[in-house]
Amino acid sequence: MKITVIGTGYVGLVSGVCYAHLGNEVICVDKDVQKIATLKAGVIPIYEPGLKELADACMESGHLQYTTDLGEAIQEAEVVIIAVGTPPLPGGGADLQFVEAVAREIGANLNGYKVIVVKSTVPVGTNETVEEIIARHTIHAFDIASVPEFLREGTAVSDTLNPDRIVIGTKSDKAADRLSELHKPLTNQIVITDIRSAEMIKYASNAFLATKISFINEIANLCEKVGADVTEVAGGMGLDKRIGGSFLKAGIGYGGSCFPKDTKALIQIAGNVEYDFKLLKSVVEVNNHQRFGVIDKLYRALGSLQGKRIAIWGLAFKPDTDDVRESPAIEIVERLLELGAVPAVTDPIAMSNFRKLINHPSIQWSATALEAAQGADAVCLLTEWQDYIQVDLRKLEQVMARPILIDGRNAYSTKQLETGRFAYYPVGRPALNNEDIAIHEMI
Ligand SMILES: NC(=O)C1=CN([C@@H]2O[C@H](COP(=O)(O)OP(=O)(O)OC[C@H]3O[C@@H](n4cnc5c(N)ncnc54)[C@H](O)[C@@H]3O)[C@@H](O)[C@H]2O)C=CC1
Numbered sequence: 001m002k003i004t005v006i007g008t009g010y011v012g013l014v015s016g017v018c019y020a021h022l023g024n025e026v027i028c029v030d031k032d033v034q035k036i037a038t039l040k041a042g043v044i045p046i047y048e049p050g051l052k053e054l055a056d057a058c059m060e061s062g063h064l065q066y067t068t069d070l071g072e073a074i075q076e077a078e079v080v081i082i083a084v085g086t087p088p089l090p091g092g093g094a095d096l097q098f099v100e101a102v103a104r105e106i107g108a109n110l111n112g113y114k115v116i117v118v119k120s121t122v123p124v125g126t127n128e129t130v131e132e133i134i135a136r137h138t139i140h141a142f143d144i145a146s147v148p149e150f151l152r153e154g155t156a157v158s159d160t161l162n163p164d165r166i167v168i169g170t171k172s173d174k175a176a177d178r179l180s181e182l183h184k185p186l187t188n189q190i191v192i193t194d195i196r197s198a199e200m201i202k203y204a205s206n207a208f209l210a211t212k213i214s215f216i217n218e219i220a221n222l223c224e225k226v227g228a229d230v231t232e233v234a235g236g237m238g239l240d241k242r243i244g245g246s247f248l249k250a251g252i253g254y255g256g257s258c259f260p261k262d263t264k265a266l267i268q269i270a271g272n273v274e275y276d277f278k279l280l281k282s283v284v285e286v287n288n289h290q291r292f293g294v295i296d297k298l299y300r301a302l303g304s305l306q307g308k309r310i311a312i313w314g315l316a317f318k319p320d321t322d323d324v325r326e327s328p329a330i331e332i333v334e335r336l337l338e339l340g341a342v343p344a345v346t347d348p349i350a351m352s353n354f355r356k357l358i359n360h361p362s363i364q365w366s367a368t369a370l371e372a373a374q375g376a377d378a379v380c381l382l383t384e385w386q387d388y389i390q391v392d393l394r395k396l397e398q399v400m401a402r403p404i405l406i407d408g409r410n411a412y413s414t415k416q417l418e419t420g421r422f423a424y425y426p427v428g429r430p431a432l433n434n435e436d437i438a439i440h441e442m443i
C-alpha cells in the first residue's frame, strides 16, 4: 500500500518505519527541513532502541522515503496518516493548530479517493472537524478514520509491531477494509468502531493507566506510614487477573509527553460538556504531589538542604528514552535549587535535552553516576537506568560524603543494601538505617 505519514515525531517516524518494514511504500513528511535532512542522512533524531536498524533496512530496500514536499507526498498516497503533535494549551486542552493546518493541506492537494487517518491523540469530535476542513478544500471523495496510537517511548518499535489491539474508528466500510488489510500482519485484534468511540478509547486508556499509577502511589504513601511494603502489595494485587500487574510500580509519579497532557485534556473535554471528572482531577493532583516525596525524604535525612550537594541520577521521564518532557525530575531539581542545594546532575542520554536548566550556574553536570555522587550528601535516583541499578554500591558509599540514598523508583532490593551503611529511603517500602533528623529535631 502507498502510505504518506505527516509528522516525523515519535509516532510518525516509528509508525512510518514499521509500515515500510511490512512492505508498504512509505513517504514520511515533515515541515522541519533540518529534521528531514537529518533523516535523509540516515540519522534518527530520537533515541529509540531498534529504530535505526529498521529505518536503514527500509531505506535500502526502497520502501521508505523522507520529504518536506507535503503536496506531492499526499498525491502519491492511498492512505494519508496525520501524526503531528497536539501539545497542551495553557488551559490544559489540546492545541489542534497543527492537525487543522495539515487538514487544509490535504484538502488542497487531494487528487483522488484516499483514506485519511488521524493517528495524533485528539479530543472527541476532532476527526469530524478534520473531515469538514478537508471537504471545504477539495472536490474529491475521501474517507476519514481515527486510528489512535498506543506505542510507548523506549519500546516503540516492538509495541508497534506487536500491538495488543488496533482501533479503527470510521463510518466507511471501504476505509475499515483498507485499514484492516494494512494492519492484519500485526494482529488479529482489530476493533472497528465509530469515530468518537475510537477517539475516546485513546484518552480513556491513557487516563486509566495514569489512574493505576496514582492509585499505587497513594497506596505506597500509606504503606510508608503503616510499615507495609508496596512492592509486596502490588505483587499480591497484580496476580488477580481482574487487576493485572502492570502499571503498579510506585515511584515519583508519571511524566512524559502523553500522560500529563492527555489526563488534563480529558478533564477539559469533560468540562466542555459540563461534566466534572472528579476521579481524574485527583489522579493529576496526586501525581503532581508525588515527586516531592523525594524532597521530604531529603529533609528527613539531612535537615536544611542549603549548600548540600545532592546527586541526581536520571532526568528522562523513564529509562531508554532521552525525552524529558514533563519529567518529574525537572521540578525536583528546580525545588532543590530554590532550597539552596547544589544538584549534581547526570543522565546517560537526556542531559542535552534539559534545556530549561542547562545554563543554570548552580547545577553541576556530571558524566557518570559516580562522578555526580562524589562528595555528595545524598543520591536521588529518579530514572531507573540499568547503569544506576547495577552501580557498585560499595564504591558509591566510598565516594559519597554521607551514605544517603533516596530511591525514587524502588530500584534496589533491601538485601542489596543490608551489608552497607546506607540510609536508604525507597517509595512505600521500609527505610533502612534512617535516623531522621527532622523527627529528632521535633522531639
Ligand atoms: N510520543 C509518544 O510516545 C506518543 C504520542 N502520541 C500522540 O501522537 C501525536 C504526535 O506525537 P509526537 O510524535 O510525540 O509529536 P512531536 O511533537 O514529537 O512531532 C510532531 C512532528 O510533526 C511535525 N509537523 C507539525 N506540523 C506539520 C505540518 N504541517 N506538516 C508536516 N509536519 C508537521 C513537526 O515538525 C514534528 O516533527 C500526538 O498527538 C501525541 O499525543 C500517541 C502515542 C504515543
Ligand SMILES: O=C(O)[C@H]1O[C@H](OP(=O)(O)OP(=O)(O)OC[C@H]2O[C@@H](n3ccc(=O)[nH]c3=O)[C@H](O)[C@@H]2O)[C@H](O)[C@@H](O)[C@@H]1O
Residues within 6 Å of the ligand: 121, 149, 150, 151, 152, 153, 154, 206, 209, 213, 246, 247, 248, 249, 250, 251, 252, 253, 254, 255, 256, 257, 258, 259, 317, 318
Ligand atoms: O499516548 C502516549 O503517548 C503513550 O503514553 C504512554 O507511554 P509513555 O508515556 O511512552 O511511557 P509509559 O511506559 O507509559 O510511562 C509513562 C510514565 O509513567 C511512569 N510509570 C509507568 C508505569 C508504572 O508502573 N509506574 C510509573 O510510574 C513512567 O516512569 C513514566 O514516567 C502509554 O503507555 C502508551 O500506551 C501511550 O501510547
